[in-house]
Amino acid sequence: MGYGTEKLMEEKVFKDPVHRYVHVRDRVIWDLVGTKEFQRLRRIKQLGTTYLTFHGAEHSRFSHSLGVYEIIRRIIDDVFKGRPEWNEEERLVSLCAGLLHDLGHGPFSHSFEKVFDLDHEEFTQKIILGDTEVNAVLMKVGADFPKKVAEVIAKTYSNKQVVSLISSQIDADRMDYLQRDAYYTGVSYGHFDMERILRVMRPREDQVVIKQSGMHAVEDYIMSRYQMYWQVYFHPVSRSAEVILTKILHRAKHLHEKYYSFKQHPIHFYSLFEDETTLEDYLKLDESIILYYFQMWQEEEDSILSDLCRRFMNRNLFQYVEFDPAKEYKKMAELSLLFKKAGIDPDYYLVVDSSSDLPYDFYRPGEEEERLPIQLLMKNNEIRELSRESAIVDAISGKRRTDHKLYFPADFLSDYTSKKNVKKQIQALLDR
Amino acid sequence: MLKDHAKLMYAIEATGEITGRKKLQKIIYIAKKLSFPFQERFQFHFYGPYSEELTLRVEELSNLGFVEEIREKKGGYFQYRYSLTDSGKEFLSLNEVEMPCLPDCLLDMNEQNARFLELVSTVLYFENLSREEVAEKVFTLKSKQKYTLEEISDAYSYIESLKEKAKSLV
Structure with missing residues (x-):
């Protein structure tokens, strides 16, 4: 018996608040979970700064990754197994790809990627294909196995059915994070009947389709997704924390470029600042390291860096107002000048x-075939796009809301010990 | 403010008009691969490199009235045409965008059809692979498009000509 088919003597289970249990029987999966690169995901929060708004949202990418694996395992073992359209030889690569799909995420990855021009997907590839414990486990299955797993995650694998299990408009990734994020944030949205959806999924030549009888369960899933976006993912307070985090990183990079002498030298940031981040450097980063620096930088001489770090660590976030760039871009120029006069750096x-600065997407029907939409398998075997059959989905996947907000430090503006008149002018402009 | 939006507006203004979402996606992706500083992140989707950020940003520009999106029925699906509105032009005039060599490349790409640009962007996506491996990827991942070896070769030549164009104008 080869390593790829080796089963554990006894099934291992992880207790999980979303799926009750995550079941592991395959030796490969158990070994992957034990690698240091996978364990690192325990120290990276799934929702970044959202815990500053919803205090329960401390869950990690580790638990999400196990959840995605478990959903794929249930689809394959409980629904697809034995169906002629499903090739059982794709089971292990699907499970591994589900487990490892977020492996390259870094600490507060959205802000880090923006500021340092990184791409977590690239790091996922590098971890799977590079000199790592994960790669060593995958290589034991076969010399080309790491490449296969990497291709599924990169969506360039030849079997699109496998890709769509992990990455499509109704995939294991989304089904896990919607439920998990709802559970940990404590909101009442985000719940849908996943068991029902799994039971009506059917493998087709190059995608996974949903039996027509499951349409209402899918409608519920789309509604959950819609509500979670506006209530949790786009929450203005979490965005405020994200804005501050991004500015801390910009400031630290700027100071480094100006040869500022840090009290706490940003050793772990050097390769990021110099744009030469190696895999080894990257894997040393996690949120505990980053928060250590933020904690220490509260004592820095540079008043902007220390202030931003204090704000982040103590949750003294920026205030916000709704902003319409089309009507108010001239006001923005005026505000910027007044901020400078008040001695507050508008940058x-x-x-x-x-x-569009946020990493979440909406359900789109996929016109011009750019993204594969959710397809329903009708009773006559015809395939129909979901929004053509469901009035609810059609209504919420039409013209989408977009949103812009203007963030600023309200406490600075209400501090009248200096530049009182300018600050009053700013407040009047913001209130207008 | 909205610097990344302004870059997209600059690109749309430079072309005059872009027809098709797919074409817009591929043009920006190719420009990014030519080292023009577009910030949108692309991933490989079923039909090539695609950026959700770009889609949302263009949607925002359309909702703001800076970009006009005209929806037209074409065969069995809808096609979209994008151009800059007067208020978009005014906004852009107040926001400096410095990509002097971009318009020439964009105009050239805009004259190509979406099918060819899809191939070019796919070849660029796999630029780290050998030509043989790229051809294999194209035949496997885009089997429905039925690209030929000759077209793949044309894509390589076209990428070289774009690179020259971008370089000569620096």
Whole structure:
């Protein structure tokens, strides 16, 4: 018996609040979970700064990754197994890809990727294909196995059915994070009947389709997704924390470029600042390291860096107002000048944040075939796009809302010990 | 403010008009691969490199009234045309965007059809692979498009000509 088919003597289970249990029987999966690269995901929060809004949202990418694996395992073992359209030889690569799909995420990855021009997907590839414990486990299955797993995650694998299990408009990734994020944030949205959806999934030549009888369960899933976006993912307070985090990183990089002498030298950031981050450097980063620096930088001489770090660590976030760039871009120029007059640097303290700055997407029907939409398998075997059959989905996947907010430090502006008149002018402009 | 939006507006203005979401996606992706500083992140989707950020940003520009999106029925699906509105032009005039060599490359790409740009962007996506491996990827992942070896070769030549164009204008 080869390593790829080796089973554990006894099934291992992880207790999980979303799926009750995560079942592991395959030796490969158990070994992958034990690698240091996978264990690192325990120290990276799934929702980044959202815990500053929803205090329960401390869950990690580790638990999400196990959840995605478990959903794929149930689809394959409980629904697809034995069906002629499903090739059982794809089971292990599907499970491994589900487990490892987020492996390259770094600490607060959204902000880090923006500031340092990184791509977590690239690091996922590097971890799977590079000199790592994960690669060593996968190589034991076969010399080309790491490449196969990497291709599934990169969506360039030849079997699109396998890709769509992990990455499509109704995939294991989304089904796990919607439920998990709802559970940990404590909101009442995000719940849908996953068991029902899994039971009506059917493998087809190059995708996974949903039996027509499951349409209402899918409608519920789309509604959950829609509500979670606006209530949790796009929450303006979490975005405020994200804005501050981004500005801390910009400031630290700027100071490094200006040869500022840090009290706490940013050793772990050097390769990021110099744009030469190796895999080894990257794997040393996690949120505990980053928060250590933020904690220490509260004592820095540079008033902007220390202030931003204090704000982040103590949750003294920026205030916000709704902002319409089309009507108010001239006001923005005026505000920027007034901020300078007030001695508040607008580059760090006056920030427009747009919905497109966030990493989440909506359900799109997929016109021009750019993204594969959710397809229903009708009773006559015809395939129909979901929004053509469901009025609810059609209504919420039409013209989408977009949103812009203007963030600023309200406490600075209400401090009248200096520049009182300018600050009053700013407040009047913001209130207008 | 909205610097990344302004870059997209600059690109749309430079071309005059872009027809098709797919074409817009591929043009920006190719420009990014030519080292023009677009910030949108692309991933490989079923039909090539695609950026959700780009889709959302263009949607925002359309909702703001800076970009006009005209929806037209074409065969069995809808096609979209994008151009800059007067208020978009005014906004852009107040926001400096410095990509002097971009318009020439964009105009050239805009004259190509979406099918060819899809191939070019796919070849660029796999640029770290050998030509043989790229051809294999194209035949496997885009089997429905039925690209030929000759077209793949044309894509390579076209990428070289774009690189020259981008370089000569620096």
